[in-house]
Amino acid sequence: MTRLWSASRLTYLALALSALLSVFPIYWMFVVASRTSDAMGQVPPPLTPGGNLGANIARLFDNTDAYFLTGLINSAIVAVTVTFSVVLFSTLAGFAFAKLRFRGRNALLLAIVATMMVPTQLGVIPLYLLMTKLNWNDRLPAVIVPALVTGFGVFMMRQYAGQAVSSELIEAARMDGCNTARIYWNVVLPALRPAAAVLGLLTFMTTWNDFLWPYAVLNDPENPTVQLSLRALSDGYYQDMSQVFTGTAIATLPLLLVFVLFGRQIIGGIMEGAVKA
Amino acid sequence: MLTFTRRRLAAVAVVAVTALLGTTGCGGGDEATADGPVTLTVDVFGQFGYADLYQEYMASHPDVKIVERGTGSNLDEYSPKLTQWLAAGKGAGDVVAIEEGLLVEYKADPQNFVNLLDHGAADLKGNFLDWKWNQGLTADGKQLIGLGTDVGGMAMCYRKDLFAKAGLPTDREAVSGLWPTWQDYIKVGEQFTAKKTGASFLDAATNTFNTILLQTAGNSSGYSYYDTGNNLVVGSNPAVKQAYDTTMDIIDSGLSGKYGSWSEEWVSAFKQSKFATIACPAWMTGVIEGNAGPGAKGKWDIAQIPGDGGNWGGSFLAVPKQSKHQAEAIELAKFLTSAKGQIGAFKLKGPLPSSPQALADPAILDSKNAYFSEAPVGKIFAEGAKNLKPVYMGPKNQAVRTEVENAVRTVELGKRSPQQGWTDAVSNAEKAAAK
Amino acid sequence: MAVQLDARPPVAPAPRHSRPLRGARLSRFDTKYSPYLYIAPFFLLFGVFGAYPLAYTFWVSLHDWDLLGAEHPFIGLDNYSQLLADPDFWHSVVNTLGIFVISTVPQLLAALWLANLLNRRLRARTTWRMAVLVPNVTSTAAVAIVFAVLFGRDFGMINWLLDHVGISAIDWKANRFAAWVAISTMVDWRWTGYNALIFLAAMQAIPRDLYESAAIDGAGRARQFWSITVPLLKPTIVFAVIISTIGGLQLFTEPRMFNSGTNAIRGGPLRESQTVTMYMFENAFAPHYNFGYGSAIAWLLFALIAVVAAINVLFLRRLGGGSRKEVSR
Secondary structure, three states, X not given: OOOOOEOOHHHHHHHHXXXXXXXXXXXXXXXXXXXXXHHOOOOOOOOOOOOOHHHHXXXXXXXXXXXXXXXXXXXXXXXXXXXXXXXXXXXXXXXXXXXXXXXXXXXXXXXXHHHHHOOHHHHHXXXXXXXXXXXXXXXXXXXXXXXXXXXXXXXXXXXXXXXXXXXXXXXXXXXXXXXXXXXXXXXXXXXXXXXXXXXXHHXXXXXXXXXXXXXXXXXXXXXXXXXXXXXXXXXXXXXXXXHHHHHHHHHHHHHHHHHHHHHHXXXXXXXXXXXXX | OHHHHHHHHHHHHHHHHHHHHOOHHHOOOOOOOOOOOEXXXXXXXXXXXXXXXXXXXXXXXXXXXEEEEOOOOOHHHHHHHHHHHHHHOOOOOOEEEEEHHHHHHXXXXXXXXXXXXXXXXXXXXXXXXXXXXXHOEOOXXXXXXXXXXXXXXXXXXXXXXXXXXXXXXXXXXXXXXXXXXXXXXXXXXXXXXXXXXXXXXXXOHHHHHHHHXXXXXXXXXXXXXXXXXXXXXXXXXXXXXXXXXXXXXXXXXXXXXXXXXXXXXHHHHHHOOOEEEEEEEOOHHHHHHHHHOHHHOOOEEEEOOOOOOOEOXXXXXXXXXXXXXHHHHHHHHHHHHOHHHHHHHHHHHOOEEOOHHXXXXXXXXXXXXXXXXXXXXXXXXXXXXXXXXXXXXXXXXXXXXXXXXXXXXXXXXXXXXXXXXXXXXXXXXXXXXXX | OOOOOOOOOOOOOOOOOOOOHHHHHHHHHHHHHHHHHHHHHHHHHHHHHHHHHHHHHHHHHOEOOEOOOOOOOEOOOHHHHHHHOOHHHHHHHHHHHHHHHHHHHHHHHHHHHHHHHHOOEOOOHHHHHHHHHHHHHOOHXXXXXXXXXXXXXXXXXXXXXXXXXXXXXXXXXXXHHHHHHHHHHHHHHHHHHHHHHHHHHHHHOOOHHHHHHHHHOOOOHHHHHHHHHHHHOHHHHHHHHHHHHHHHHOOOHXXXXXXXXXXXXXXXXXXXXXOXXXXXXXXXXXXXXXXXXXXXXXXXXXXXXXXXXXXXXXHHHHHHHHHHHHHXX
């Protein structure tokens, strides 16, 4: 590969400006979260953190109306469960589609690709009726179970398995008498790990952020996800904006943490997915 | 600090376990068994001020555990949820709060609720203002859906510091004397505006419109958007048009800060002292305190409402049929709506009692609100409450009200002329009522 | 999106001779049927919670289906004909399309530009990439609350900044076009970096010698960008546009949280920023609970997405058609 264009000062300046725009709203969220509620509407707006973050956090968790702690825990339960399930089922199906031969394979794969094009959130009404029938309204299974599989995950794993899992290894394992389940566990899963990790991270973030469906089906104010707690905080009878912003900051924190720790992998995953898709 | 953290951790663990078991979401307290304690769920919105009463009740009823849900939530959020729970046949609390504007809607399906008359409630009639009692009855008078909690007697809350800045009197008697009528209120507003304090005279036209409407309707026909035969009369009831026109005068005079009620802007405007008066039903005092924050303590005061009386808001407690602990729930509802219960709620969060005994009680009459410059809130609100003239509200009252107030808002924002706004109000209200 | 259905030959089960009979039968069963076991979870779960609801949506849309009503009479296409004559529905369609256009076009251009910047020899490469991607990993509802405050009429930072350059306060929520711009800003803030990385990946796959020969022919950087990079990126751009279409036309969280206070689901007193999904929600859930009507909205929205996606693809095909020859010259 020949050399890339070099970056001029102007490039750096433009990038710095873009980075500033990207980061500023997040930064400002933490600024307001660390001040008293008088910061709302001040002119000029405050741009540096204050010393009230601890007090705001304490008040937020003591605020019995928002069930913020329950929201955090619920979101963690939902996001972790969904992430594990999506990764498990996607790697299984991805492996099958990439490496196993069976009747109807191509048609079924096409069907999965087609599901990615279908806006499933348009199904909220019957899904709501279904949950009522299952008696899952207001309960976590209502937001967990429909998210347990994604077409995107299967497709991503299938694309990755195609190149990352060596057919020779699979064959060798078969010769050794491994059945398909053992092959999945001993050969395929280790090879898929990098991509599975990225899929897991992306799934975790999407699930953590989900709003429309929980908003429709979780009506019990005592049992919200964290995004619903935020809505309750910001739509309350009266609002304490520093508390609302503390809530938004805390709801964002797990995502930022994941991003800081695994940013490189996430970026790699997004970029690889782009080339293959 | 350590104990603090440990307690929090323990709380995390407990919540995690309950969430996993999926018990928190079932409402209705159906996890209780025959021999164990009964958990009663109370669904409310806003602030009903029951926390202390629960403690007292649980102390005298060791077999009952009370959980309140929805505290601090907006009525717009709460009532649809209740509708969903009632329709689904599960999910609702054992005791549910119903706001008067929505009561008629729920009365249309009385089978969803326990008939309190079957449970000895008839004896309690004397504990409530007559009209409040009657509102809780179905049209045929045979079923009592709900027991009254509070009424929304009205006053005008104002900022003393801003009034002083504009050279207006600050004493509550003197301020009340400034505005016997709404036209006087507008004149005061014009004086205030001329002094350029950097604040508007009032927060928004929509809340003020509803105040004027309920007052005008109470003093004339006794109904607003619907007549007592449940016919939509938005366009033909003179009370509605009169209230609309008065509101238009307020808008024309440029008195409104145009902060959309309940929005973030509105909250910030409280914080930044951006308006001087706000129409103030009894329950609004708690909202003001919450929004304006401790920094504004002592800057607010309460005067008489312009015009004559009026009632805005007030709720009922009902027991859904789906409750698995109806007997216990009924007993709790009776306790919370008793004169004693109403006084307790008033002391904590300020909702004005609907019980004549409570209204005459020194605990109410002598009460002062420290946040509002030690204003004798008990006296101010209670005196008017006995002479309140209720307004009848029809089946789609809330939806219709939303449309009309949206029309007022579009005029306030300069998007529509008053004439266009009125046309919109009537036609959109008709559309909403038909949906 | 180019889906390669047969990227690699699947592994055929190796012929086996030396195994005991029982094992062989088991293993034949294993190779023949276990693949179905592996893909079954997806199809079962998706069938119940994805496909069935969509189909059932259509069934519901043919009924007068009120949440509170005990009966749901069949009414054929009445919901649809009522909907087609419903000005509030079309209003929300225009809002959605308006927001879609003024968010997607600048977003993709900015992403191209950003990708072009990132596709250079940079110090701290990963840091820059992370910086532009970070909006994408934040919580949508949280950020929408922050932006709603930034776009406040009286107390918002944006109006405060505009005031410095002599622009008087804009009422971002009450002015329809301004509300579109504000919501588009939220969308773009979240997705520009993500798309830039996707474009960057595609740019890196372009062979360098194409640029070198173009440079020898005297083509400047800008010309190289428009005549080599952009045309070769076309499949990726189509992909990004389709993803943006599906997401953009279903927009809900941002406009819902942008509006606070009374009847936020309407997107303002004159429905200034109500999207189709919000309108569906308003009708299907609070305050109207008309599931039949809401389902009809869902299906029309689905149709709208399909139509817009198709138009996009056709338009982009046509657009790129001329320049491709130049490249392969």
